[in-house]
Amino acid sequence: MAKDGDSSNKIADADADTASANSEKTERREIKGGIPYTASPGVFKKALETIITAERPDKFNPNFMETILGIRGGAARAVPPLFKKMQFIGADGTPTPLYSKFKTEGGRSQAAFEALKSAFGELFKRNEYIYRADEGAVKDVLVEITGLKRNDPIIRQMQATFDSIRSFIDSEPSKVNDERHDENSTSLNQSAAEHAGAKLKLGLSYQINIVLPETENIAVFNAIFKSLRENLLR
Template sequence: MLKKALDSIILAERPEKFGASYMTTILKMTGGAARAVPPFLKKTQFIGADGTPTILYSKFKTDGGRSQAAFDGLKNAFSELFRRNEYIHRADENSVKDTIVEITGLKKSDQIVRMMYGSFDAIRSFITADISKVSESTNDESIFESLPASEVTGRPGRDIGIGLSYQINIVLPETENIAVFNAIFKSLRDNLLR
């Protein structure tokens, strides 16, 4: 199903949001297996958390950028495999499955190992050239130059703006003592929010 979705993405128009209605109407994909596609595309960073296609998505749609985009997406989705073997994208099926088994602790015959390998191989099948090991972020400038401002910012006629955001999760202790919370938030304000 993932391979079919990736093949369809290349030919279909770029959506505002990649979601269930886009998959059903434009990509003609339905059923339970199709529901797994958007979360997986988020792991590859082809789409953002809100379903908006990213620069990597646009790069994947181009003939010249597809191989590098597939490599970058593969690294995003399977970062632990690449930590174990930086050339895992060139490894044979048995080696990739062995690495998955090593990481997960599952049996090689487990259906999850088969499904993980299937997803890995679906993206890997688009890597046709000798791609660089550099992350896609180092080549973003050339992508920004080739895209209209409306595709980069989502708003027509706006200049390109790059912003960073961080998400910090704080697990607060279970207490009724307000002084503990005041101390935590004072420390956050003094050390992080300046």
């Protein structure tokens, strides 16, 4: 019986090693487009839900995730990189104003939209209303960007990650900031063009020296100045 138990353990260990190898192989795949995703979207969604009621930390680190958010294990390691992509935390793990905005009832929907746009910018380049698209349309864009097969597990994980953030958008987001940015850019471009045009304006000037004859006959002077007026000064 002991031999059977040892044999079962060896088989289990072999299966675990195989799964680990497959996981590492998946992680090493180079995916076009830089689309963020996690193999554990449920854990990621839980992180988003729990930071709403949890106290904002000085640093978003593993201790905070495990002790306060109740998120631990290998799946938790994917959360900080995703939060950085979303502009929720800085490079050093410090929560950003967008993180704080997401915690508020009034600002959560807008913060989720801005976070989604930061993390999935490639999708917004192809469709500015992608946050309102159905799952099939989102999947089509993901396939287009990455070049992966439609039924690839990574496509499903990308879509699940996208939907985890999108689920917090419950109202039409404001795009005032984008419009102001466009207006400012247009104004600056016009000013630059006008300034450049002013620099390129050319002007010609010339000087004429007239040697008048020695005469007391006024008619001669009148004839000279009349000719100048009619031929040069018009």
